[in-house]
Amino acid sequence: MQPENPSGGHATAFALGLTDPSITAPEDVIAAPGKRVVKRYNVYRNNVTVTLIDALAAVYPAIQRITGVDFFRAMARFHLRATPPTSPLLFEYGRDFPAFIESYEYAREMPWLADTARIERAWLDAYHAADMPVLAAEALATIEPASLAEVRFTPHPAARVVRSRYPAVAIFAMNRTDGPVTPLRSGEAEDALVTRPGHEVLVSRLPAGGAAFLTHLLEAASLGEAVAAALQEAPSFDIQANLAGMLSAGVLTGIQHGD
Incomplete structure (x- = not known):
């Protein structure tokens, strides 16, 4: 499955929908004969979402351990919708996650969670320095x-x-x-x-x-x-x-x- 014209605004529209479930498959997306475009686009979107959530879990293992897997993945999904990736490098994703945690309604009972996440992010950046x-x-x-x-x-x-x-x-x-x-x-x-x-x-x-x-x-x-x-x-x-x-x-x- 691919956009009919993968350049410019077509590619942008295709990418935006991968992190925002309210956006339907662009009209110019085509699929192989016999394949349903909307269904395949949704499958592709789900795969992208799971991959990015897994990337966040790899960057913030302590946060996931504190909150539990289900809470973490739900929070990460909301973060993904609010802050789509801007780099093709997965370890670069999630720099805004601590700030997101600070404003996340369901994490208010854990006011120290955002700063703990900032330390985890600093740990990864130090590792790659x-x-x-x-x-x-x-x-x-x-x-x-x-x-x-x-x-x-x-x-x-x-x-x-x-x-x-x-x-x-x-x-x-x-x-x-x-x-x-x-x-x-x-x-x-x-x-x-x-x-x-x-x-x-x-x-x-x-x-x-x-x-x-x-x-x-x-x-x-x-x-x-x-x-x-x-x-x-x-x-x-x-x-x-x-x-x-x-x-x-x-x-x-x-x-x-x-x-």
């Missing part, structure tokens, strides 16, 4: 103390920070394994650092002020600016401990001296 050597701790010793505050760093392509008002890191961690889920006894806010210094993606919880500190560094702020932002948010921010943790996690790849 380019390989780069990480900055060694010894590199900081080459910087003159007087100019340390002005130094800017080159972030690792895999490094990401996800902020949350909920214990999203703990929820993510306990639902990315096949073991039993233990009761969560904390409701504290948790900010996630997602990195891949080697072959394995790491997700860790940032200390108070750590998210502000790293977010500024990843956005090309100077070390002094990043420290100031962290101290404003958390007066107890430990500069040395956070610098050591940042280097150990492989957040950075290089040093930029001056502006």
Whole structure:
């Protein structure tokens, strides 16, 4: 089955109907003799829908485990209708899924679910990020103390920070394994650092002020600016401990001296 003219508006009309069941098969779609166009178009549409939902389940396994398969697939179907894919790469699909979850009526009783999904998306993006050597701790010793505050760093392509008002890191961690889920006894806010210094993606919880500190560094702020932002948010921010943790996690790849 194919559009009579696969170019331009004909192909667009054909594709739109694959994710929107309210759209019927375009009039110019043809099928082999003896085949019913509408029936075959609906079968094709169903196959596309199932494939995209399966792709979302592969990207967000923790979310599916939390909600259950039936809830997840129903939510994913609504997301698919609202946000059709724009890339032929299946792992690229679902970038808007966390935002969709945040507005999804039936997920309102799980306000932490969207942030957990953001961590899962960051995990996948870190997994597919380019390989780069990480900055060694010894590199900081080459910087003159007087100019340390002005130094800017080159972030690792895999490094990401996800902020949350909920214990999203703990929820993510306990639902990315096949073991039993233990009761969560904390409701504290948790900010996630997602990195891949080697072959394995790491997700860790940032200390108070750590998210502000790293977010500024990843956005090309100077070390002094990043420290100031962290101290404003958390007066107890430990500069040395956070610098050591940042280097150990492989957040950075290089040093930029001056502006």
